Amino acid sequence: SSELTQDPAVSVALGQTVRITCQGDSLRSYYASWFHQKPGQAPVLVIFGKNNRPSGIPDRFSGSSSGNTASLTITGAQAGDEGDYYCNSRDSSGNHHVVFGGGTKVTVL
């Protein structure tokens, strides 16, 4: 199986830019998806594929990937962007198995 590693926490000043990373071998073969979860709520998909946003997700969210690292960038962070962010991808075995990263807590100062 594979693992995806995320930094536990990051902070960003209101209106500034923050990048959240996700590392793992499976990311050399598969794109990451990114989810935002606020306390007491179900996760929300914010980025998937090469750099796709579901309908309703602001364009301040963007994704990129290089080698074994996927990144989620929030450009002009807002107070509502606080919460936990999780990456996931298929694991290296393929076969529709999926793995989540441990999550990054984002604080907007």
Added chain:
Amino acid sequence: EVHLVQSGAEVKKPGESLKISCKGSGYTFSKYWIGWVRQMPGKGLEWMGIIYPGDSDTRYSPSFQGQVTISVDKSVSTAYLQWSSLKASDTAMYYCARPVDTAAAGTFQHWGQGTLVTVSS
């Protein structure tokens, strides 16, 4: 509009069995995988497994293989997650989720509201 509606919170004792549900609507249920995700109190998301309602093809995370059973009844557009003998460590929020398209496995765009399972003596 796609909706996934999960069954209500459960409080069980260790050793008891349980089956929770996830009913899909607003799309062709048989054509999209449905996944289950665990979130223990204060912890991150864990992928448990996934099922394809069209033919009941099921894949489990190695961490959950043998611990739970995922099933589906496409006649009522409902997926299930069940335990035969609960443990206190099964206490968690459980989410069902549907990928963004028919080919995707983990790109969960649509989520149920979650079912809180509490196991305590």
